[in-house]
Structure formats: structure tokens, C-alpha cells
Amino acid sequence: MGKIDVVKHILRNANHGQFVNGSGGFAWAPSNVALCKYWGKRDSELNLPVTSSLSISLGNKGSFTKVKQEGDVDRYILNGAIVGPETNFAKRLKIFLDLFRPFGVHYFIDINSNVPIAAGFASSACGFASLVLALNKLYDWNLDKKDLSILARLGSGSACRSIFEGFVEWQCGDDFNGMDSYAVKLDYIWPELRIGMLVISTQEKSISSRDAMWHTVNTSPLYPSWPKQVAEDLIHLKAALEDKDFSLFGEVAENNAIAMHIVMQAAQPAVVYSLPETMEAIAKVQKMRAEGVPVFFTQDAGPNLQLLFLGQHEAAVLRSFPELELVLPFADSKVKQIVLVDENDVEIGVSEKLAAHIQGRLHRAFSVIILRERDGKVETLLQQRSAIKYHSANLWSNACCGHPMPGESIVTAAERRLREEMGFGVSLKEIGDFTYRAKLINVDLIENEFDHVLVGFSDLEEIPFSISEVQDYRWIEVSELQQELKDYPEKYTVWLPPVVDLLVRKYLQL
Numbered sequence: 198m199g200k201i202d203v204v205k206h207i208l209r210n211a212n213h214g215q216f217v218n219g220s221g222g223f224a225w226a227p228s229n230v231a232l233c234k235y236w237g238k239r240d241s242e243l244n245l246p247v248t249s250s251l252s253i254s255l256g257n258k259g260s261f262t263k264v265k266q267e268g269d270v271d272r273y274i275l276n277g278a279i280v281g282p283e284t285n286f287a288k289r290l291k292i293f294l295d296l297f298r299p300f301g302v303h304y305f306i307d308i309n310s311n312v313p314i315a316a317g318f319a320s321s322a323c324g325f326a327s328l329v330l331a332l333n334k335l336y337d338w339n340l341d342k343k344d345l346s347i348l349a350r351l352g353s354g355s356a357c358r359s360i361f362e363g364f365v366e367w368q369c370g371d372d373f374n375g376m377d378s379y380a381v382k383l384d385y386i387w388p389e390l391r392i393g394m395l396v397i398s399t400q401e402k403s404i405s406s407r408d409a410m411w412h413t414v415n416t417s418p419l420y421p422s423w424p425k426q427v428a429e430d431l432i433h434l435k436a437a438l439e440d441k442d443f444s445l446f447g448e449v450a451e452n453n454a455i456a457m458h459i460v461m462q463a464a465q466p467a468v469v470y471s472l473p474e475t476m477e478a479i480a481k482v483q484k485m486r487a488e489g490v491p492v493f494f495t496q497d498a499g500p501n502l503q504l505l506f507l508g509q510h511e512a513a514v515l516r517s518f519p520e521l522e523l524v525l526p527f528a529d530s531k532v533k534q535i536v537l538v539d540e541n542d543v544e545i546g547v548s549e550k551l552a553a554h555i556q557g558r559l560h561r562a563f564s565v566i567i568l569r570e571r572d573g574k575v576e577t578l579l580q581q582r583s584a585i586k587y588h589s590a591n592l593w594s595n596a597c598c599g600h601p602m603p604g605e606s607i608v609t610a611a612e613r614r615l616r617e618e619m620g621f622g623v624s625l626k627e628i629g630d631f632t633y634r635a636k637l638i639n640v641d642l643i644e645n646e647f648d649h650v651l652v653g654f655s656d657l658e659e660i661p662f663s664i665s666e667v668q669d670y671r672w673i674e675v676s677e678l679q680q681e682l683k684d685y686p687e688k689y690t691v692w693l694p695p696v697v698d699l700l701v702r703k704y705l706q707l
């Protein structure tokens with residue numbers, strides 16, 4: 198079987214394998230980092246691995262991908278910029294899309310990713326996984342996760358793991374056609390686990406993982422020892438997850454990464470991804486450990502590192518690595534269940550967040566307003582949403598907004614999101630609520646929210662916001678904001694005017 202036969206086989210029952218043009222498909226997939234790596238293929242056409250591997254998905258680090266049938270040529274956008282057909286990125290995407298291309302069809306693909314592209318942070322993993330999920334929605338195939346994982350694998354091996362959140366195992370399988378080679382979600386949950394992305398270089402890597410794998414398998418005299426190493430590491434990693442034994446977990450993950458790089462470095466000629474700065478950072482990690490802070494690293498096919506540590510050591514690790522991009526794999530906000538409500542805010546069920554926004558179903562939400570007093574005037578804190586947000590990107594809005602998880606109180610959820618987005622915690626008080634429905638600009642999503650509005654105070658001079666959520670902030674006097682909303686509505690989110698209105702009427706009583 199070639200790739201196209203695998204696709205045909207999987208789609209044979211899916212909506213009769215039809216490519217019926219829906220209005221557009223839109224999906225999110227997290228990036229993932231392998232704790233026990235996939236290195237080496239037994240079939241390079243189908244991306245079938247020599248060994249199984251185990252990964253953790255990276256919470257809110259990943260890609261949103263939108264796909265539509267459109268025009269007479271394919272058009273690709275990556276993080277807001279057009280990608281020319283001559284680039285490697287476009288060529289790779291086109292080859293993959295050809296597997297899903299009825300005669301005469303062209304695609305418009307819009308990918309927004311918050312992981313550095315091609316720098317060894319598995320941007321292709323979340324890219325291909327979100328593309329497959331988006332195609333599944335566009336064509337209404339309703340495939341199960343196993344089939345989605347197999348399709349994502351055809352784009353990039355590690356993409357098959359990005360179909361899931363949390364800990365994931367890619368079972369290598371032994372079928373020639375790879376129909377038993379897909380990822381499964383492991384049930385371990387470890388909310389205290391932290392991952393720190395340490396960006397050492399965002400340059401495109403010198404050699405792609407595909408070429409480096411091939412070269413290692415074929416020329417490294419150490420490669421025959423790799424499958425045995427992986428088999429042992431998988432057993433120990435699962436034991437560590439079972440017992441939440443962080444030292445064992447970190448040691449096995451770190452040793453597995455070191456072993457992979459040693460096997461590559463023994464290839465002829467050697468494949469070397471580490472830069473001098475990588476080695477310096479590794480030495481720093483080892484020194485911290487010697488001083489009693491349990492922090493470990495893993496390294497993919499690139500110079501960057503991912504640090505592994507627990508919440509209780511977050512402050513110590515961030516002090517030593519202030520530039521670290523922190524990931525909370527079990528607490529981040531993108532793929533979440535949200536609470537569906539009726540017009541009286543009575544719970545009627547739960548739904549996956551994106552699905553609820555696509556269907557425009559009424560759900561529970563909150564908006565946080567942070568105030569301070571300056572020279573006798575009341576000022577409010579605004580955030581500018583990050584450029585990679587899946588909706589309302591770059592727009593200015595109130596201090597933070599979000600959705601409570603099922604079972605979570607409004608105040609707890611709002612205080613949690615304020616910490617996650619703006620980096621500070623204050624106690625919040627609910628001042629009222631309102632319901633609104635609006636089609637979002639630039640995406641096929643509908644906000645339909647029962648919105649609880651909460652107020653808190655802060656005098657912080659600097660707001661330590663999270664760059665994956667927010668790009669800027671400013672304080673503005675409330676009456677000035679009211680005027681701005683009238684003069685420049687296009688700069689603000691659709692829900693900000695009713696939030697400000699409620700603040701003024703019910704709280705400030707102006």
C-alpha cells in the first residue's frame with residue numbers, strides 16, 4: 198500500500214469517502230514532545246517507526262488550522278504571511294494535500310502556530326494533526342481518533358501523537374500497511390508537571406529529521422542498540438508515570454534523549470544538532486540538579502531544549518532560566534470542555550470549546566475588569582490579544598476573559614485565568630451578567646455567551662503577562678475608553694462594549 202491507498206482505505210466508509218465541500222474546517226492540535234523518542238523508520242513512505250514512542254502534548258502550544266476549497270491554485274498562509282509555492286513548507290504541504298484532492302480542487306490553508314516553525318519543537322506534528330482534524334470537519338467524515346492518527350502520521354510521524362492531549366503512546370505495530378501503527382491516549386494525569394521550552398535558536402535546522410533519521414539508521418554503528426534502549430525506557434517511563442516518580446521520569450526521559458543524540462552523532466558523517474549554547478544550558482540543568490532542584494531536559498532534532506520539572510520548583514527554574522516559555526500540559530486553556538447553559542444560566546450540558554463556538558451554542562463565560570485609581574480617576578486595564586489567538590487576534594479587550602470548566606466556580610475560574618493570562622492574582626467580585634451573541638470577524642465562529650462580569654483591583658506597575666496569550670497591555674481612563682469604543686470599534690473585541698457598559702451602569706454608577 199502507498200499513502201494514497203491508506204487514505205482510500207480509511208475514507209471508504211467515511212461519508213462514502215466523498216469530498217463534499219463544506220463551508221470550511223477549523224481545528225486545533227497541540228504540539229508534543231517525546232519523552233521516549235521516535236528515531237528511525239521501518240517504512241519511510243508510510244512513516245512507520247522502528248519502535249514505539251511516548252510523548253506529552255504541550256497544552257496550549259500548537260496550531261490552529263483552517264481549510265477551505267477555494268480558487269484555481271492552492272494558497273497557504275502561515276502565521277498571517279503568505280507562503281510561496283517554492284518554499285519547502287509549501288511543497289511538503291502540497292504533497293500531503295494531494296492525498297485528499299478530488300480532481301480540480303484547490304485549497305486555502307491558514308495555519309496559526311505558537312511554536313517556532315522547524316526549530317525542533319514539533320511544529321510539523323501539530324501542523325499536520327490540526328490539518329487532518331480540519332479536513333475531517335470540512336468533509337464531515339466523522340473519523341475516529343485511531344484513523345485520524347494514522348492520517349496525521351502520513352504527514353509527519355510524530356503528528357500521529359498530536360491528535361491527543363496529555364500523555365500519548367504511539368504503538369509502532371508490525372503490519373506492513375501500518376494499519377496498527379497509531380497513537381493512543383494514556384490515562385496518566387500529572388497536573389503538577391511543567392515543561393519549559395528553552396529556545397536556543399529558531400533557525401531552520403541544518404538537516405530535517407526525516408533525512409537525519411534515514412542517515413542514522415543507515416550509517417550509525419550504534420543504531421542496532423536503539424530499539425533495545427527504547428523498549429527498556431518505555432517500561433521505566435510507564436512505571437514512573439504510574440507511581441508519579443518524578444526522579445525516575447526525568448532520568449529516563451533525559452537519558453533517552455542523550456542516547457538518541459549519541460546514536461545520531463555516531464552516524465557517518467555525524468548528525469549534530471546541539472549548539473555551544475545547548476551544551477551550556479545542559480550544564481546549567483545538571484548544576485541545578487546537583488544543588489537540589491529536580492529539573493531534567495529532553496532534546497528533539499534541533500538545538501533547543503525542553504526542561505521537565507514540577508510546579509513546586511517553577512519559581513527556582515524560572516529564576517535560572519528567565520527566558521523559559523512555560524507550558525502546563527494539564528492546565529492550559531485551548532482544548533477544554535465548557536458548560537452549556539439556558540437563558541437563565543442553568544447548566545444543560547458540556548461541550549468541547551471549539552465545537553460550541555462553531556455551533557454558536559449558549560455557554561457560560563466570564564469577563565474580568567481590573568481597575569485602579571490615578572489622580573482621582575478610575576482607570577481600567579486592557580490587554581491586546583496575542584496575534585496567534587484563534588479569534589479576535591490583535592484586538593484590545595478587558596483584562597481577561599474565559600470559560601469556567603465543568604464544576605468550576607466562576608470566581609475560581611476567573612482568578613485562575615487572570616493568573617494564566619496576565620501573570621498576577623487578585624480576588625475578584627462578580628458585579629453582574631449579560632448575554633450576547635455575535636459572529637466573530639475573520640473566522641467562522643459564533644460567540645454566544647452568558648457572560649459574568651467580575652471586578653478586581655491592582656496597582657502593579659508592570660504586568661507579567663503570558664506572551665502566548667497576550668501581546669501588550671495598557672491602562673485607560675474609563676470615560677476615555679467609552680469614547681474610543683465609539684470612535685474606533687474595529688480595534689476592540691465585540692464583547693468589550695457591553696462589559697464596559699455594565700461596569701459603568703452597575704458598578705461605577707456613572
Ligand code: PMV
Pocket residue numbers: 230231233234235236250319321322353354355356406407497498
Ligand atoms: O515526525 P518527525 O519526522 O518530525 O520526527 C520527530 C523526531 C523527534 O522529534 C526527534 C522524536 C519524536 O519522537 O518526536
